[in-house]
Amino acid sequence: MIGDFEIKEEDLAGRIGIIETRHGKIETPVFFPVINPLKTEIGVNDLVNLGFKNFITNSFILKKNSLADGDIHQKFGDDLIIMTDSGAYQILEYGDINETNRAIVEYQAKIRPDIAVFLDVPTGNKDSWDEAKKTVEITLERGREIIDIVRNNQDIIWVHPIQGGTFLDLVELSAKETAKANDYGMYALGSPTVLMEKYRYSELIEMIHVAKSNVSRGKPFHLFGGGTPQVMPFAVALGVDSFDSASYIIFARDERYLTRERTYRLEELDYFPCSCPVCSKYSPQELRELSKEDREKLLAFHNLWKIREEINATKQAIKEGRLFEYLQQKAFSHPSVYSAFRSLLTLSDYLEKYDPRVKGEVKGLFLFDSSSLARPELVRHVNYVSKLSSRRNEAIIICGDRLKSPFFTDSKVKSIYSKYSKNADIYVAIPFYGLIPVLSSESFPMAQFEAPAHIHGELIEETLTLIKKMLDNKKYSKVSFIECESSVLSHIVSIYPSS
Known part of the structure; x- marks a missing residue:
């Protein structure tokens, strides 16, 4: 049944699961690469060739530019699982998008993605509690005001965002109220991008913990803007099931090279610490000598490769019952990652609560x-x-x-x-x-x-x-x-x- 979420493996509070969508099953943890329909550096065919059968795109941009009129799968492919965002990121970046929540949701119901999000209001990096509370209240109200559309389109998995930013009491309030909205098939934590850009991973751990502690574990949980490999397994350990981000292409445009441990600038590298198809074919010097367009595309390919590799490594750690040990190894990749790990250690009771008592094959x-x-x-x-x-x-x-x-x-x-x-x-x-x-x-x-x-x-x-x-x-x-x-x-x- 569409929206069903089956848990296959568990370790700490993380899990490997299967989400049933209209266009097939998808295994979690999973990363949804962001595709901007107005940009051409990386296309859907490129994602498929890299092993991705899913992506997220922006319904506001599609609507504003009349890029999709009927079922979105007719444009991109019937064998793909497509998630659409609502334009909330544009609100975060530019303030207002001159579009109503209902109009965006009606448009998504028309183009029929597999997973869709209503037009929430991101808290972002607001430093005023009162202003942050407004984003929580408006987001909750917007979730209620389009409930009729949600109920009439249950072949789409509708996502209810949780806001509050770094104000943990507001995250708790938002999560508790969101948990009452039973018609939504998926929860999501909004506004982590600012924290991730500034390496404030410890605060991100706290936000995820508070949000996850106040919603049902029976529904998948998404982290908006979660595109940094270093911190992904820590989010998974707390119960995050899916991520999305344009980090792979944003970093490439800035000539930044992702690894699973840290981020380099291309100009800093004499050797590539990777054997992906890009790094096996080019040296750093050879890549620097290519045109800007080619260089960005190849860097984006590499960055996507590392994100996918990190997701798979995290799944393998869950499968083996060694996720904690994997986090210990990751902790020393960067001081901010170490801080995230130390924050995770303070949540030992939470991790113990959800960690299964019995796991497949017993390993020392x-x-x-x-x-x-x-x-x-x-x-x-x-x-x-x-x-x-x-x-x-x-x-x-x-x-x-x-x-x-x-x-x-x-x-x-x-x-x-x-x-x-x-x-x-x-x-x-x-x-x-x-x-x-x-x-x-x-x-x-x-x-x-x-x-x-x-x-x-x-x-x-x-x-x-x-x-x-x-x-x-x-x-x-x-x-x-x-x-x-x-x-x-x-x-x-x-x-x-x-x-």
């Missing part, structure tokens, strides 16, 4: 540093052990960083367990996990992990804090420590004064 965790403590599997483990009722009055803690997991199979642990288990609860203490009940030590994820050979001080201190949290509610009358003198957790005895 790769643990690196203290940031790994925020991954859902470890958050879940700490909460479980902290709430686990004590069975004995005494606890014995074996420092296990020199032991092999699974710990219950270790001869030393077996010996201690046989000798003391009738009178004491027995745990193994290791970095990252804190305490592991010996009898549970073969369960996932306690025996399925890889950690560095050398553990840094910050992680040791955080592990000791976890151990204290795990012990605090258990009210043991005595706590004994074994094999801890030469352990990296040797200071463990200081966290439990009653021992």
Whole structure:
């Protein structure tokens, strides 16, 4: 059924899904390249040759220039999935477009794209709360005023934008009210472009989190203007399903060269760190010697290639259950990306809430540093052990960083367990996990992990804090420590004064 959204894979709060449209199914996460019908640098045929079967174009420009009169697929292709924007970007750039919301929506109903957006009012970078609130209120009112058209055209997936900018209380208000509009098949967060242009990725993470926390996860979620590969997987991790942007061509016009880690200027490059068809054929010097028109087109091809590559890499990370680890790798590509990652770490409870407890094939965790403590599997483990009722009055803690997991199979642990288990609860203490009940030590994820050979001080201190949290509610009358003198957790005895 048109508008159905089927989830195939999940990791953190991200997912791989299938959206059913009138012209076929589309797998998410997905990127919709922006096509400007008045410009010719990159055409629909170029997108198809690059592997894209979907794009977004501007219904306001189509209407103003009489470029489409009937079904838009007759102009561009019946086998393509087409999304139309409304002219909101022009409002953001130029103020007013002298067009009514209803007229734009009626036009979209006439040209019949697969996905359509009404004429919202972007908050943009407004620094006045009152002005920002007006954009929220007008957008919500515009969503209500064309509901009859939406209801009469349910073979189109209608998108309801969420506004509010960096005012998170307004984003929350906008999202909560948007969630009540059940006739809309898709949500979208507006106004991120300014933040992305200025590398304010941390604020973008907060906006996405607030918006996603207040709408249903049962509908796909779009991020307008999300065309920067560095930050895409972070948005996906929070639950963003689709993106659109003209970044690929805008950057090309400015002779900027995208990679999945950063953006270069063509003049800075002596070598291309890429093996796409463009970079395999030309050197930076050869590309600089081409005409401006050819250079821009080839750079745009390359930029699209990298965006598509990033989407696929993110999907693969979800499929493998390694999205958190992938974000850790991405975090060090740029200080602003690192800031986004640190913001994501503060949302560990949100990520744990939606991260599936059971994932396909069980894979061991790769643990690196203290940031790994925020991954859902470890958050879940700490909460479980902290709430686990004590069975004995005494606890014995074996420092296990020199032991092999699974710990219950270790001869030393077996010996201690046989000798003391009738009178004491027995745990193994290791970095990252804190305490592991010996009898549970073969369960996932306690025996399925890889950690560095050398553990840094910050992680040791955080592990000791976890151990204290795990012990605090258990009210043991005595706590004994074994094999801890030469352990990296040797200071463990200081966290439990009653021992």
